[in-house]
Amino acid sequence: MISPWNFPLAILAGMTVAALVTGNTVVVKPAAPSPIVAHQFVALLREAGVPADAVHCLPGPGATVGQALVDHPAVATIAFTGSNAVGLGITARVAAVHPGQRAIKRVIAELGGKNAIIIDEDADLDLAVVDSVVSAFGYAGQKCSACSRLVVGGAYAPVLQRLRDAVESLVVGAPHEPQTFVPPVISAAARARIAGYAQEGERVARLLVRGSAPSGAGHYVAPQVFTDVPLSAPLAREEIFGPVLSMLQAPSFDAALAIAGDSSFGLTGGLFSRHPAHIAQARRAFLVGNLYINRRVTGAVVGR
Numbered sequence: 001m002i003s004p005w006n007f008p009l010a011i012l013a014g015m016t017v018a019a020l021v022t023g024n025t026v027v028v029k030p031a032a033p034s035p036i037v038a039h040q041f042v043a044l045l046r047e048a049g050v051p052a053d054a055v056h057c058l059p060g061p062g063a064t065v066g067q068a069l070v071d072h073p074a075v076a077t078i079a080f081t082g083s084n085a086v087g088l089g090i091t092a093r094v095a096a097v098h099p100g101q102r103a104i105k106r107v108i109a110e111l112g113g114k115n116a117i118i119i120d121e122d123a124d125l126d127l128a129v130v131d132s133v134v135s136a137f138g139y140a141g142q143k144c145s146a147c148s149r150l151v152v153g154g155a156y157a158p159v160l161q162r163l164r165d166a167v168e169s170l171v172v173g174a175p176h177e178p179q180t181f182v183p184p185v186i187s188a189a190a191r192a193r194i195a196g197y198a199q200e201g202e203r204v205a206r207l208l209v210r211g212s213a214p215s216g217a218g219h220y221v222a223p224q225v226f227t228d229v230p231l232s233a234p235l236a237r238e239e240i241f242g243p244v245l246s247m248l249q250a251p252s253f254d255a256a257l258a259i260a261g262d263s264s265f266g267l268t269g270g271l272f273s274r275h276p277a278h279i280a281q282a283r284r285a286f287l288v289g290n291l292y293i294n295r296r297v298t299g300a301v302v303g304r
Contacts, residue, residue: 001015001016001019001026001027001028001029001078001079002029002030002031002062002066002069002078002079002080002081002082002090003015003016003028003029003030003031003034003038003081004031004081004082005030005031005032005033005034005186006139006142006143006144006186007081008030008031008034008037008038009037009041011081012028012030012037012038012041013041015079015081015108016028016041016042016045016055018079019077019079020045020050020054020055024076024077025053025054025055025056026054026055026056027056027058027069027075028041028042028055028056028057028058029058029059029060029062029065029066029069030057030059031062031082032059032060032061032062033186033187035057035059038057038059039057039059042055042056042057062086067093070090070093070094070105071093071096071098072098073098073099073100073101073102074100075105076102076103076105076106077105077106077107077108078090078094078105078106078107078108078109079108079109080107080108080109080110081109081110081111081144082111082112083111083112083239084111084112084239084265087107087109087110087111088111090107090109091107091109094106094107110144110267111144111265111267112144112239112241112265112267113144113145113146113148113239113265113267113268114148114149114236114237114238114239114263114264114265115135115145115146115147115148115149115265115267115268115269115270115288115297116147116148116149116150116151116259116260116263116269116270117132117135117147117149117150117151117269117270117271117272117297118151118152118153118250118253118256118257118260118269118270118271118272118273118282118286119132119150119151119152119153119155119159119272120153120154120155120253120256120271120272120273120274120275120278121153121154121155122273122274122275123155123272123273123274123294124272124274124294125155125158125159125162127272127294128159128272129159129162129163129166130166131270131272131295131296132147132150132163132270132272132296133163133166133167133170134296134298134299135147135270135296135297135298136148136150136223136243136245137167137170137181137182137223137243137245138181138182138298138299139183139298140182140183140184140185140221140223140242140243141223141240141241141242141243141244141245142185142186142241142242143298144239144267145267145268145290145297145298145300146241146297146298147245147270147296147297147298148239148240148244148245148246149236149245149246149248149259149260149263150163150225150245150246150247150248151248151249151250151256151259151260152247152248152249152250152256153249153250153251153252153253153255153256156249159247160208160227160247163208163209163225163247164208164209164225167209167210167211167223167224167225168209168211170182170211170223172211172212172213172214172220172221172222172223173214173220174218182211182213182220182221182222182223182243184218184219184220184221185219185220185221185241185242186219187219188219190219190241190242191219191220191221191242193240193242194221194240194241194242194243194244195221197234197235197238197240197242197244198224198244200233200234200235201224201226201229201235201244201246204229204230204233204235205226205227205228205229205230205233205235205246206226206227206228207224207225207226208225208226208227208247209224209225210222210223210224210225211223211224221242221243222243223243223244223245224243224244224245225244225245225246225247226244226245226246226247227247227249229246229247229248231248231259231262236248237263237264239265253275253278253281257281257282257285257286260286261285261286261287266287266288266289267288267289267290268288268289268290268291268292268297269286269288269290269291269292269297270291270292270293270295270296270297271286271291271292271293271294272293272294273293273294279293
């Protein structure tokens with residue numbers, strides 16, 4: 001069970017307990033930046049009565065510990081949440097059968113996203129803009145379900161203005177401060193990578209708004225929105241995993257669906273519309289794992 005750093009307890013707990021209650025022994029391999037949460041969680045499982053030999057915590061680098069676990073002949077199933085690159089690499093590795101292996105390995109993978117929200121011309125803009133901002137910049141955009149493309153049709157001009165005002169008001173700061181909306185990103189390397197995308201955005205697109213971020217200690221990145229983004233640009237196609245949003249204009253609802261679907265990712269998508277025919281069309285044609293209608297695309301509760 002390979003868990004991600006951005007949900008170091010929730011995803012770890014869900015995957016681990018699901019495996020245990022279905023009769024498996026589990027090796028927990030947490031992401032390298034978040035080993036302590038996994039250690040404490042496994043300790044709590046054992047305190048609650050899970051046999052010590054049924055669940056183990058084995059932290060370490062993915063390139064060594066993770067690959068060794070994936071290749072081990074005694075491992076039958078790999079549950080993974082993380083990046084597309086790593087997930088696809090795991091899927092390719094399990095095709096090999098190792099000496100002593102008794103089962104064909106299975107992979108349960110939840111990977112990245114380049115998620116789009118469509119704002120229709122008759123949408124409730126108060127709701128659409130607020131929920132789009134939360135979807136894009138909550139947790140500094142460090143969610144696989146976060147919105148990173150905003151596709152807007154006839155309401156483009158008013159959405160542009162409201163979005164600019166909303167982003168300018170966001171507070172970037174320490175996560176324990178109650179006024180903070182955008183916390184720091186995970187590492188200096190992540191901040192540098194996001195800055196690279198922002199520099200590319202200034203070169204190929206137009207910066208609509210960039211908030212302010214603290215200059216002191218901490219890996220802070222200001223929330224920012226780019227418009228006039230070419231559909232072929234990495235800014236519009238690659239997972240950034242930070243508070244960077246691309247705003248794309250569509251001449252029609254059909255075109256908006258085509259733009260939203262023009263991606264190698266398909267994790268989540270959103271639609272804000274009060275048009276029954278457009279909602280029905282999106283249900284058929286917006287091909288994503290989870291489609292959210294008139295609500296944000298992050299923070300979903302299963303079964304609700």
